[in-house]
Amino acid sequence: MLKGMIEPQDLEVAAAPPTARPAARAVRPASARHPPGSPLGHPLGPLICRVRHSKPVQVRVQAALVLAGCTVLLGLAAWLRPDGHGVGTHQQLGLPPCSLVQYSGIPCPTCGMTTAFACTVRGRWLAAVLAQPFGFATALVAILCVPLSLAVLISGKVWRINWYRISPNRVAVGVLVFFALAWGFKIIRHLALNG
Numbered sequence: 001m002l003k004g005m006i007e008p009q010d011l012e013v014a015a016a017p018p019t020a021r022p023a024a025r026a027v028r029p030a031s032a033r034h035p036p037g038s039p040l041g042h043p044l045g046p047l048i049c050r051v052r053h054s055k056p057v058q059v060r061v062q063a064a065l066v067l068a069g070c071t072v073l074l075g076l077a078a079w080l081r082p083d084g085h086g087v088g089t090h091q092q093l094g095l096p097p098c099s100l101v102q103y104s105g106i107p108c109p110t111c112g113m114t115t116a117f118a119c120t121v122r123g124r125w126l127a128a129v130l131a132q133p134f135g136f137a138t139a140l141v142a143i144l145c146v147p148l149s150l151a152v153l154i155s156g157k158v159w160r161i162n163w164y165r166i167s168p169n170r171v172a173v174g175v176l177v178f179f180a181l182a183w184g185f186k187i188i189r190h191l192a193l194n195g
Contacts, residue, residue, distance in 0.1 A: 044164045056156035063152035070145045077117035077139070082124070086131040086190070089115040107190045109183045113138070130189065134182035 053059040076093075083089040087107060091097060093114075100108040116135025119128035120143070128136040152158055 042165065045162050047162055047165050049160055049162070050155075050157045051160055052156060053158045059158055060153050060156060063149040066145055067149040067153060070142045070149065073117070073142055074121055074139075074146070077114070078121045080114065080118045082115050082118040082122070082127065082131070086115055086186075086193075087111045089118050101190075105191070105194070107183075107186050109179065110135075111190075112186055117142075132182060132186055134179050137178070137182075 080089050080092050083091075087101060088097060098108050098111050100106060101111060110132075112132030113135035115131040116128040116133075117139045119125070119131055120136055120139035125136065128139065148159060
């Protein structure tokens with residue numbers, strides 16, 4: 001044996017004192033802890049909640065920018081007169097007609113967006129959906145952003161999405177699929193009316 005090394009048989013092992021095992025706690029199901037009607041009804045928490053931001057000045061500036069942008073966008077849509085063909089409303093802003101429609105007869109993915117916005121702010125929702133379903137949905141989001149950003153501007157509390165409850169990838173894929181379906185709808189409708 002090397003000098004200074006301790007062999008296992010040379011050690012005295014003191015008897016470890018018996019440890020009291022903690023009583024097992026009964027685990028209640030999530031529904032018993034948080035009734036379905038309560039704000040914490042889901043085990044992962046609420047889907048959307050309002051929280052006070054750590055940088056209230058920064059969040060108020062962002063809310064003011066969103067409010068200004070949506071107000072200008074919706075005001076511009078109210079100023080424009082929707083084109084009866086479902087495309088071409090943007091030409092009132094001095095923009096050229098859609099080149100894809102001119103050369104191929106097929107509307108581009110954003111054809112009808114301006115018309116959909118102009119119809120949505122006038123309450124002509126069916127005409128907006130027929131002009132461009134994705135444009136109608138985007139206009140509704142812009143309308144919804146006005147009171148939400150105003151509330152953030154006043155209170156300093158922001159709306160947070162609980163991304164543990166809903167996958168950002170699924171949201172992005174869902175938006176892209178809806179955009180593609182809306183474009184397909186626009187193509188079919190345009191060809192049916194003009195073909």
